[in-house]
Amino acid sequence: MIGERMSAVSYQVDGEVAVLTVDYPPVNTASLAVRTGLAETLERARGDEAVRAVVIMGGGKTFIAGADITEFGTDKSKASPSIQDIQNILEDFPKPVIAAIHGTALGGGLELALTCHARVAVASAKVGLPEVNLGILPGAGGTQRVPRLTGVDAAIDIMTTGKHISADKALEMGLIDAVVDDARTGAVAFARDVVASGRSFMPVTQRDDKITGVDPSVFARARATVGKKARGKIAPMAIIDCVEAACSSSAAQGLAFETEKFAELYASDQRPALMHYFFAEREARKVPGLKAVAKPIRSAAVIGAGTMGGGIAMVFANAGIPVTLADISDEALAKGMATIRKNYEISVSRGSMAQGKMDEALARISTAINYADFAQADIVVEAVFEKMDLKKDIFTRLDAVMKPGAILATNTSSLDIDQIAAVTERPEDVIGVHFFSPANVMKLQENIRGARTSDEVIATVMDLGKTLGKNVVLAGNCDGFIGNRMLQYYTGEAGFLMEQGATPEQIDRVAEKFGMPMGPISMRDMSGLDIGVLVRKERLKKLPPGERFSPILERLVEQGRCGMKTGKGFYRYEGRDKSPDPETTQIIEDVANELGIERRTFTDEEIEFRLFAPLVNEGAKEIEDGTALRAGDIDVAWVNGYGFPSHKGGPMFWGEQVGLDKIYDAAVAAAERNGPRWAPGKLLKRLAMEGKGGRTPEGARCHLHEKRR
Numbered sequence: 114m115i116g117e118r119m120s121a122v123s124y125q126v127d128g129e130v131a132v133l134t135v136d137y138p139p140v141n142t143a144s145l146a147v148r149t150g151l152a153e154t155l156e157r158a159r160g161d162e163a164v165r166a167v168v169i170m171g172g173g174k175t176f177i178a179g180a181d182i183t184e185f186g187t188d189k190s191k192a193s194p195s196i197q198d199i200q201n202i203l204e205d206f207p208k209p210v211i212a213a214i215h216g217t218a219l220g221g222g223l224e225l226a227l228t229c230h231a232r233v234a235v236a237s238a239k240v241g242l243p244e245v246n247l248g249i250l251p252g253a254g255g256t257q258r259v260p261r262l263t264g265v266d267a268a269i270d271i272m273t274t275g276k277h278i279s280a281d282k283a284l285e286m287g288l289i290d291a292v293v294d295d296a297r298t299g300a301v302a303f304a305r306d307v308v309a310s311g312r313s314f315m316p317v318t319q320r321d322d323k324i325t326g327v328d329p330s331v332f333a334r335a336r337a338t339v340g341k342k343a344r345g346k347i348a349p350m351a352i353i354d355c356v357e358a359a360c361s362s363s364a365a366q367g368l369a370f371e372t373e374k375f376a377e378l379y380a381s382d383q384r385p386a387l388m389h390y391f392f393a394e395r396e397a398r399k400v401p402g403l404k405a406v407a408k409p410i411r412s413a414a415v416i417g418a419g420t421m422g423g424g425i426a427m428v429f430a431n432a433g434i435p436v437t438l439a440d441i442s443d444e445a446l447a448k449g450m451a452t453i454r455k456n457y458e459i460s461v462s463r464g465s466m467a468q469g470k471m472d473e474a475l476a477r478i479s480t481a482i483n484y485a486d487f488a489q490a491d492i493v494v495e496a497v498f499e500k501m502d503l504k505k506d507i508f509t510r511l512d513a514v515m516k517p518g519a520i521l522a523t524n525t526s527s528l529d530i531d532q533i534a535a536v537t538e539r540p541e542d543v544i545g546v547h548f549f550s551p552a553n554v555m556k557l558q559e560n561i562r563g564a565r566t567s568d569e570v571i572a573t574v575m576d577l578g579k580t581l582g583k584n585v586v587l588a589g590n591c592d593g594f595i596g597n598r599m600l601q602y603y604t605g606e607a608g609f610l611m612e613q614g615a616t617p618e619q620i621d622r623v624a625e626k627f628g629m630p631m632g633p634i635s636m637r638d639m640s641g642l643d644i645g646v647l648v649r650k651e652r653l654k655k656l657p658p659g660e661r662f663s664p665i666l667e668r669l670v671e672q673g674r675c676g677m678k679t680g681k682g683f684y685r686y687e688g689r690d691k692s693p694d695p696e697t698t699q700i701i702e703d704v705a706n707e708l709g710i711e712r713r714t715f716t717d718e719e720i721e722f723r724l725f726a727p728l729v730n731e732g733a734k735e736i737e738d739g740t741a742l743r744a745g746d747i748d749v750a751w752v753n754g755y756g757f758p759s760h761k762g763g764p765m766f767w768g769e770q771v772g773l774d775k776i777y778d779a780a781v782a783a784a785e786r787n788g789p790r791w792a793p794g795k796l797l798k799r800l801a802m803e804g805k806g807g808r809t810p811e812g813a814r815c816h817l818h819e820k821r822r
């Protein structure tokens with residue numbers, strides 16, 4: 114084999130097959146350098162008489178992972194050759210070109226492969242079109258080529274979810290032509306067979322000019338089902354439009370329509386928000402200045418077999434880490450294990466988990482009552498009730514039993530990490546690892562550093578998050594950390610709005626229209642009003658004079674209205690079905706009368722701003738005092754821990770788009786209405802006075818974030 118390195122794409126000849134290898138770490142994005150390299154090496158292969166076929170593959174860990182998002186908004190993304198230019202070369206190429214896929218072929222990477230004559234992949238490879246997660250759509254022919262290969266239903270599912278498809282599934286769907294043991298040798302052999310057989314290929318879009326025989330009702334059904342999950346995202350709906358165009362117009366017209374829809378999405382507010390979120394999620398994994406190396410976590414233990422503890426045990430088991438679930442009695446453990454088994458059975462029945470995977474995960478979970486039984490675990494996560502005395506007792510016992518170097522983590526949602534660490538002889542090994550309920554579903558892992566937590570322990574739990582399939586953020590130790598410290602303003606304002614005349618139903622409707630999975634009132638009913646009163650009791654002790662919470666919550670709990678679990682809270686429940694309750698209205702009116710509050714009606718816009726603006730103000734204070742490292746971390750916490758719509762970028766990005774001066778004014782008004790802790794912080798005031806914020810064209814950075822640096 115002879116070979117020369119040419120720019121980002123190397124050229125080697127293996128017999129009569131030219132192998133073009135894309136080398137553009139870390140994920141071989143279709144950057145200008147890669148596109149230029151592909152054009153040059155394809156031309157070289159075209160002119161090389163000894164070459165009778167071509168293989169395109171990725172170097173390092175993956176095939177081409179898509180267009181280079183960092184080039185968006187720069188001249189590079191528009192510079193020739195474009196992805197489409199390369200696709201045109203491939204579709205007209207006089208010699209067979211085989212894509213050899215390992216790692217991932219995503220977005221523009223898969224779209225390039227779809228214009229090769231054939232595609233082979235190793236069994237561990239994944240393919241997908243995740244553009245929808247960036248607020249755009251597959252803009253290099255994916256919406257026209259994929260349905261021609263997989264059919265309409267599968268195409269809509271792949272592109273509106275952005276999910277990764279395994280090689281076997283891709284073969285079954287017609288996206289690839291063979292699964293091979295090794296990408297390079299398998300592709301070269303496939304290419305040689307093609308040459309020997311004289312097999313010819315027709316470009317996908319020429320196989321049938323338009324897709325026929327599709328029941329038009331499939332699109333109405335898709336719009337209904339996808340629309341419900343989209344919660345206001347516009348890209349999924351545009352994708353359905355493009356697939357519909359593939360069935361009603363020629364390939365050329367369909368490609369033109371796709372380009373038009375891509376441009377519309379690109380110009381929308383959702384695209385910069387989702388691209389901001391994409392980078393924020395990755396940046397949140399990094400702790401500036403942290404040099405320590407993560408320790409391996411090969412075994413775990415969880416204390417508390419309740420809802421949280423059981424969910425956390427599942428998270429470790431699902432990640433392949435053996436875990437011991439501990440509680441105080443066999444009865445508690447049996448109850449906890451029964452809940453875990455039931456959760457897995459539901460996943461299997463829904464088809465989201467194979468029976469074999471469930472059996473493997475369950476086999477990784479053991480139970481214990483004696484702490485000595487899990488003393489050798491690399492990490493132990495305490496997940497018992499939010500009572501400081503109970504946690505201190507547990508950490509005292511852990512300190513006496515756990516092996517040296519074990520990480521002692523607490524799942525507390527707001528209590529003081531340093532107070533817990535202080536009962537041990539090893540505060541450097543103590544850290545907060547806060548999961549959100551249900552832990553086996555919610556993606557956020559909020560890590561909280563204590564004053565004496567070591568860098569090595571921080572690095573380890575930050576790294577552990579990726580293993581567990583979570584999105585991590587690192588928070589400073591304060592009441593409520595990043596997420597819940599802000600949540601009290603969101604739910605607090607909802608209480609004041611009800612006193613002042615907004616109804617629970619209106620408040621929830623406005624929040625859900627904004628994109629939240631459920632409104633703050635329904636969320637309260639779901640999590641239990643009595644829990645809310647308990648947390649408030651602690652918080653009320655620390656509130657300075659002049660501050661208050663609305664007493665509606667306490668009044669409801671006094672009347673046994675604790676939420677869905679008691680059949681009534683703010684709403685009345687028949688199972689999970691809720692309805693407004695006149696009794697609640699009366700309780701609210703009584704509170705307003707006692708407080709001498711004159712009630713009035715509210716517009717939806719006013720409610721929306723009063724619910725979400727305080728999040729930005731408190732978030733800015735977290736950046737100021739170091740509780741949050743970056744504005745983007747706060748966005749990651751809220752998207753993954755509370756369901757804040759990612760197509761708004763997260764609360765901090767949303768606040769930037771709205772305009773920090775407007776957020777500042779809202780904070781000044783809130784302080785007059787609700788009390789001094791609602792007043793604007795220094796950072797927000799400074800940025801507002803500087804006129805920062807407003808619709809940021811590329812939105813790659815939050816000014817709040819930049820100011821932190």
Ligand code: T1G
Nearest residue numbers: 140142178179180181182183219220221243251252253395
């Ligand atoms: N562009 C630029 N940088 C990217 C990138 C991309 N597409 N994908 C990843 N990175 C960076 C990322 O920011 C991180 O940087 C590093 O690579 C490692 O990423 C025409 C227009 C491929 C599954 O959406 O899903 O094609 O933090 O930590 O966990 O229709 O990266 O190291 O500085 O995620 O191993 C479509 C997005 C683009 C794929 C690898 N493609 N990427 O996961 O690594 S739009 C995507 C991923 C498009 C076409 C349209 C994942 C991965 P840093 P990582 P990973």
